[in-house]
Amino acid sequence: MDFTYTILIPLIPLAVFLLLGFNYVKIKPAVSGWIGSAGLFSSFVLSYYTAYKYFFEVGKVDGVYQQFVHKWRWMSFTDTLQIDMGVMIDQISVMMLVVVSTISFMAHLYSRGYMKGDPGYTRFFAFLSLFTFSMMGLVLATNLFQIYIFWELVGVSSFLLIGFYYTKPSAVAAAKKAFIVTRFADLGFLIGILIMGYYAGTFDFLTLNDIDGPVISNWASTSFMGLSVFTLALMLIFMGGAGKSAMFPLHIWLPDAMEGPTPVSALIHAATMVVAGVFLVARLFPMYFFVEDGYALNLVMWVGAISSLFAAIIALTQNDIKRVLAFSTMSQIGYMMLALGVSGYDGHDGLGYMASMFHLFTHAMFKALLFLGAGSVIHAVHSNYLKDMGGLRKYMPITSITFLIAALSISGFPGFAGFFSKDEILVAAFEHNKIIYVITVIVAGLTAFYMFRLYFGIFWGKDKKYEHAPHESPMSMTIPMMFLAFMSIATGYIHFSEYVTADRMPFEAHLNYPLAAIAVSVGLLGIILAYVFYKKPTNLPDKVSSSFGNLYKWAYDKFYIDEIYMFVTKEIIFKRISAPFAWFDRHIVDGAMNLIGNSTVSASKEIKGMQSGKVQDYAFAFVAGVVILAMIFIYNWII
Amino acid sequence: MIQGISIYEILTVTTLLFFIGVYGFLTRKNLITMLLSIELILNASAINFVVINKYLFPDALQGVYFSIFIIAVAAAEAALAIAIIINLYKLITSVEVEDTEIMKY
Amino acid sequence: MERVLFYILALIMIVFAVKAVSSRKMLRSVIYLLFVLMGIAGIYFLVDYTFLAAIQLAVYAGGVIVLIIFSVLLVHHIELRLDVASKRSQILAGVLSVVGAGLTLFTIWTYKFNPVENYNAIDVATIGKGLLSYGDGGFILPFEVISVLLVAVMIGAIVIAKGKRLEQ
Numbered sequence: 015m016d017f018t019y020t021i022l023i024p025l026i027p028l029a030v031f032l033l034l035g036f037n038y039v040k041i042k043p044a045v046s047g048w049i050g051s052a053g054l055f056s057s058f059v060l061s062y063y064t065a066y067k068y069f070f071e072v073g074k075v076d077g078v079y080q081q082f083v084h085k086w087r088w089m090s091f092t093d094t095l096q097i098d099m100g101v102m103i104d105q106i107s108v109m110m111l112v113v114v115s116t117i118s119f120m121a122h123l124y125s126r127g128y129m130k131g132d133p134g135y136t137r138f139f140a141f142l143s144l145f146t147f148s149m150m151g152l153v154l155a156t157n158l159f160q161i162y163i164f165w166e167l168v169g170v171s172s173f174l175l176i177g178f179y180y181t182k183p184s185a186v187a188a189a190k191k192a193f194i195v196t197r198f199a200d201l202g203f204l205i206g207i208l209i210m211g212y213y214a215g216t217f218d219f220l221t222l223n224d225i226d227g228p229v230i231s232n233w234a235s236t237s238f239m240g241l242s243v244f245t246l247a248l249m250l251i252f253m254g255g256a257g258k259s260a261m262f263p264l265h266i267w268l269p270d271a272m273e274g275p276t277p278v279s280a281l282i283h284a285a286t287m288v289v290a291g292v293f294l295v296a297r298l299f300p301m302y303f304f305v306e307d308g309y310a311l312n313l314v315m316w317v318g319a320i321s322s323l324f325a326a327i328i329a330l331t332q333n334d335i336k337r338v339l340a341f342s343t344m345s346q347i348g349y350m351m352l353a354l355g356v357s358g359y360d361g362h363d364g365l366g367y368m369a370s371m372f373h374l375f376t377h378a379m380f381k382a383l384l385f386l387g388a389g390s391v392i393h394a395v396h397s398n399y400l401k402d403m404g405g406l407r408k409y410m411p412i413t414s415i416t417f418l419i420a421a422l423s424i425s426g427f428p429g430f431a432g433f434f435s436k437d438e439i440l441v442a443a444f445e446h447n448k449i450i451y452v453i454t455v456i457v458a459g460l461t462a463f464y465m466f467r468l469y470f471g472i473f474w475g476k477d478k479k480y481e482h483a484p485h486e487s488p489m490s491m492t493i494p495m496m497f498l499a500f501m502s503i504a505t506g507y508i509h510f511s512e513y514v515t516a517d518r519m520p521f522e523a524h525l526n527y528p529l530a531a532i533a534v535s536v537g538l539l540g541i542i543l544a545y546v547f548y549k550k551p552t553n554l555p556d557k558v559s560s561s562f563g564n565l566y567k568w569a570y571d572k573f574y575i576d577e578i579y580m581f582v583t584k585e586i587i588f589k590r591i592s593a594p595f596a597w598f599d600r601h602i603v604d605g606a607m608n609l610i611g612n613s614t615v616s617a618s619k620e621i622k623g624m625q626s627g628k629v630q631d632y633a634f635a636f637v638a639g640v641v642i643l644a645m646i647f648i649y650n651w652i653i
Numbered sequence: 654m655i656q657g658i659s660i661y662e663i664l665t666v667t668t669l670l671f672f673i674g675v676y677g678f679l680t681r682k683n684l685i686t687m688l689l690s691i692e693l694i695l696n697a698s699a700i701n702f703v704v705i706n707k708y709l710f711p712d713a714l715q716g717v718y719f720s721i722f723i724i725a726v727a728a729a730e731a732a733l734a735i736a737i738i739i740n741l742y743k744l745i746t747s748v749e750v751e752d753t754e755i756m757k758y
Numbered sequence: 759m760e761r762v763l764f765y766i767l768a769l770i771m772i773v774f775a776v777k778a779v780s781s782r783k784m785l786r787s788v789i790y791l792l793f794v795l796m797g798i799a800g801i802y803f804l805v806d807y808t809f810l811a812a813i814q815l816a817v818y819a820g821g822v823i824v825l826i827i828f829s830v831l832l833v834h835h836i837e838l839r840l841d842v843a844s845k846r847s848q849i850l851a852g853v854l855s856v857v858g859a860g861l862t863l864f865t866i867w868t869y870k871f872n873p874v875e876n877y878n879a880i881d882v883a884t885i886g887k888g889l890l891s892y893g894d895g896g897f898i899l900p901f902e903v904i905s906v907l908l909v910a911v912m913i914g915a916i917v918i919a920k921g922k923r924l925e926q
Contacts, residue, residue: 627754630679630687634850637675641858648865655804657761660873663801664866666768670775670794672859677779679851680843685830689791690779692822696798707805711876714888718897720810721889724817725904729911731822733918735829740921742833749841 017082017103020064023057023111024150027118027143030054034140043135047126050139054119054146061108061115068108069513079105079518083220085156094215102156102219105514106296106371110153113378114286116501118146120494121281124386127490128277128393138178138275145171149286153293157217158207158251161294165203165258168287169196175282176274188270195267199257206250213243223300225359233305241306248302248310252295252317259291260344261351262321266576268344272336272398276389279336284343284385285378292350292374299367299516303359315355319453322348324573326460330467331559331570334398335388338468339381342424345457346377352454353439356446357516364516365523366446369438372510376431379505380423383498387417390491391472394484400471404551407473409484412492414473416499421469423502425462426537431506433534434525438510440533441526458533462540470548660708664701671697684738684748692727699723760804767804771797782839784830792823806879 030053034046041049073079085100122142129135148167155161170193177189211217213236214229222229229244236243255261260268271283282288295302295314302311322345329341350370357366390413395402407414423430426437436458443451486492511523547555559566568574624631655663670693677690699720706716738748745752771794778790795818802811830836842848889897 628750629753630750630847634679634854637679637858638854641854641861644858644861644865648861654873654876655760655764658764660871661867662764662768665863666771668859668862668866669772672855672862673772673775673779675858676851676855679854680848681779682841682843683784683834685826685834686779686784686787686840688826689787692791692818693775693778693794696795696818700798700801703802703805703807703810707807707876708873709871711874711878713895714880714885715895717807717810717880717885718889718900721813722900722904724813725908728817728822729908731825732915733911735825736915736919739829739832739919743921748833 016084017064017068017101018084020060020101020103020111020154021084023060023064023115024147024154026053026057026060027147027150031140031143031147034136034143038136038140041136043130046136046139047122050143051119051122051126053143054115054122057146057150058115058119061111064103065108065112068103068105073105073108074520077519079513079515079520081220081518083156092215095211095217097159097217098156099160100156101154103154105518106293107153109371109375109514110293111150113375114146114149114153117281117285117378117382118142118149120382120386120498121277124280124389124491124494125275125277127488128389129275134178138175141171141174141178142278142281145175145282145287149290152290155219157219158210158222159217161297162200162203162207165254165290166200168282168290169193169200169258172196172271172282172287175278176271178274178278182273184270185273188267188273192267192271195264196257199264200254202250202257203254206247206252206254209243209247209250213247219297223298225300225304230301230304241309244301245306245309248298248305249313251298252291252310252314255291255294256317257291258294259288259347259351260321261291261317261348262324263575265321265325265344266579269337269340269572272334272340276336276385276392279339280382280385280389283340284381288343288347289350289374289378292347292354292370295351295354296367296371299354299357300359302354303357303516311355311357313355315352315447315450318348318351318353318355319450320348321345322352322457323453323460324348326457326464327569328572329464330460331566333400335391335400335403335468335472336385336398338464339384339388342384342461342464343381345461346373346381346424349436349439349454349457350374350377352450353442356442356450358446359516361517361519361521362523364521365438365511366442367516368511368514368523369435369442371514372438373432373435375508375510376423376435376502376505379498380420380430380432380502383416383420383495383502384424386491386495386498387413387420390487390495391417393487393491395480400468403472404475405473406484410473410486412486412495416492416495417469417473419499420502421465423506425465425541426458426533427541428530428534429503429506431502431504433530434506435510437525437530437533438523440529444526444529455533455536459536459540462537463544466541466544467548470544474549476551654708654711660704663704663708667697667700667704670700682750684734684741684750684753687750688731688734688738692731695723695727764801764804767797767800770794782842783836784834784838784840785827785836788823788826788830792819795819795823806877808879809882809885 030050034041034049067073082103083100085098085102088097088099090096122139125138125142129138132138145168148164148171152161152164152168155164173189173193176192177186179185207217210222214222216222216229221227224230233242233244238246253264257264268283268288272279274283302308302314325341325344325348329338329345332338332341350373353366353370353373355366357368357370358364359367390410391403391406392398394406394410394413397403419430423432426433440451440454440458443454509523512520515521547558571577674690674693674697677693678687681687681690702716702719702723704716706713710716741753742748774790774793774797778787778794781787781790795814799811799814799819802808802814843851888895889901892898
């Protein structure tokens with residue numbers, strides 16, 4: 015089967031970006047919205063067509079999903095080390111195509127309403143298309159280098175979109191923060207890629223991931239500081255993934271990134287770009303699993319578990335609804351990471367891998383929906399803070415209902431998509447590591463609580479008097495929300511284990527009823543607690559939070575991670591390390607250069623008097639020179 | 654050649670003329686008088702050509718030709734120099750060397 | 759007879775040369791130079807190059823000196839006395855000139871010339887043929903170059919002397 019046409023899926027948004035970007039001034043906002051959405055719609059259709067073709071017609075040969083690669087040589091360094099550009103069609107890339115195109119298309123449709131009247135309307139759509147192009151290129155990448163290029167491109171588009179309101183200082187600061195933090199993480203990624211390229215002699219995923227291939231079977235051949243170099247490379251690559259996916263301790267940019275427009279948060283910072291780290295680990299999963307018996311994978315697991323618990327605790331205390339959702343995203347991505355971490359490879363052992371991808375898929379739908387819902391609410395009340403909201407269900411019925419569906423889904427309520435994917439993760443964790451399992455259950459309860467705190471806080475709670483009565487958002491915004499609400503339920507019923515598996519062979523996965531029952535009851539407990547606390551305005555939450563004392567304060571201040579970063583960068587790096595270097599540079603290096611320059615200048619000041627401009631002085635020097643030369647010659651003759 | 658006069662005596666005279674011209678060029682402060690010194694230097698060397706031709710190679714005429722050319726070039730140089738001096742005088746109403754130092758550093 | 763004549767000429771030339779470079783009246787300087795040039799013409803007569811002597815008189819005494827006199831009258835008030843150079847520069851230039859002259863004379867007097875006895879005069883026709891000859895020892899090319907040079911100098915002198923005032 016020829017999947018070459020899939021190259022169009024990223025290229026159409028690129029064309030749209032160029033069209034909108036170059037004619038930014040000329041195109042009318044209404045037109046640019048339509049162009050952007052139409053471009054995305056064609057990518058969306060192509061993605062679904064590809065998914066249908068791949069999963070139902072040609073993908074499976076003898077019960078094994080095939081990997082289709084179409085690539086073109088781009089640069090060749092040595093006979094073994096080359097860089098290609100191309101498309102790679104396999105289970106996870108097709109799945110990601112579906113996710114990205116769906117969410118991106120919905121975000122485009124939604125933005126047509128949300129961004130209406132914004133002076134940067136065309137620019138916004140251009141950037142959205144740029145992002146979609148980069149993300150599609152990322153998921154279709156055939157080798158590490160290509161993925162790195164698109165990795166940076168999504169970083170740039172994320173930077174541009176976070177800083178979209180560039181007149182707002184906080185947005186500019188957030189954009190810079192996101193870019194610098196992820197760039198710092200990408201430094202690790204790049205070093206990892208280079209180590210990998212040096213020792214494996216290839217960047218190609220097919221060769222790297224070949225479980226009988228030279229790389230995986232020879233992982234022990236070279237070691238450094240007691241670890242295989244491949245383990246080190248994988249850990250460094252994971253550092254890049256952790257930066258993009260906002261894993262602890264590189265998560266600090268994600269909450270601030272909520273300064274961007276809400277559709278951007280939904281598309282980039284909830285559903286697609288932030289799961290790039292998960293995708294990267296999944297893309298290299300055979301390597302992570304087989305090299306040094308999954309040493310690097312353990313790191314993935316623990317980082318995922320810690321991040322998910324950490325973020326869930328912080329999410330309990332935040333008052334900005336978008337920040338709650340941001341920490342919730344971080345927590346859920348931690349889930350996906352730990353699911354990858356506990357996964358095996360063959361057959362049913364690969365449950366964690368499948369669960370992670372499943373959760374990625376469902377999470378993209380309901381988290382995007384939550385963000386769109388939050389955007390709709392923010393659009394109505396012009397505030398991000400819970401204290402300005404309450405009783406909105408009467409004004410915004412559609413938003414209220416879709417938000418409830420998404421909240422139930424993320425809380426793992428039976429029958430909703432989140433329930434199914436989360437259950438698989440819990441099963442995988444339970445089978446692998448009990449401590450991780452306990453963490454996941456706790457996080458499930460916390461997730462349910464903070465989600466319903468949000469839901470009750472926004473749509474129930476106190477009956478607030480609004481100066482301007484809030485009204486339901488326009489159709490352009492509610493239709494994507496309704497579609498995503500449908501997806502938040504329907505995607506749970508896909509038998510994911512038949513489509514996306516670690517060893518590319520389908521297997522049967524069943525609900526584990528005892529574990530599901532525990533998770534659901536913990537989730538229900540969270541929902542009931544939230545109901546008691548926030549359904550009616552009471553002083554109960556304040557009492558509880560004050561009883562937690564310092565812990566509440568720490569969580570509210572995000573455990574001072576930002577302050578620690580500030581301390582490390584400002585006090586230690588800038589003051590103790592950079593300042594001496596700067597001093598050295600300014601005084602010794604520059605000083606030496608200045609000395610050369612200054613001494614030239616002063617020397618020429620001294621001797622420029624000889625250039626007197628008086629012709630007789632020159633003549634005198636000339637005649638004197640001739641006489642002296644003549645004397646020398648005559649002296650030589652006489653001797 | 655001149656009866657009773659050796660080439661050494663003539664060359665001595667021309668040498669003295671030459672260095673008197675050099676002295677004048679170095680000490681005069683007026684452009685026209687400097688020009689006079691240059692004429693002196695040129696003529697001293699022209700005599701040398703002629704005398705050496707006459708005393709050492711009487712059958713050849715190269716020294717004579719060179720003298721003719723020197724005279725022609727000297728005339729040309731004098732004409733140009735005077736044109737420049739006159740123009741300079743029109744510009745700065747002075748032909749003193751001190752006033753023509755704008756080309757210094 | 760010729761020997762006496764030469765000494766007289768040499769004396770005249772050196773004395774007037776010194777006067778020409780040291781006189782404080784410019785016009786007098788020029789006239790002293792004229793005497794030197796005429797003395798040089800006398801040397802040419804003595805060595806039997808009468809044509810050269812005629813050129814010397816015509817071009818220098820008749821042309822260059824007249825030109826210089828005109829320009830002196832144009833740019834200079836003849837009653838003014840010229841500035842003298844500073845003592846320091848006079849001494850420096852004097853020392854340099856004396857040393858240079860000494861060196862040159864030393865070289866000349868230590869070198870052994872081999873003069874050829876001859877008293878034959880050369881007529882103008884021979885010189886003219888040599889100047890216009892294409893063959894060996896012919897000077898047609900420098901002759902033409904000089905003629906081009908003179909034309910160029912003529913044009914250049916006119917253009918430069920016409921000049922422009924600073925403010926234009």
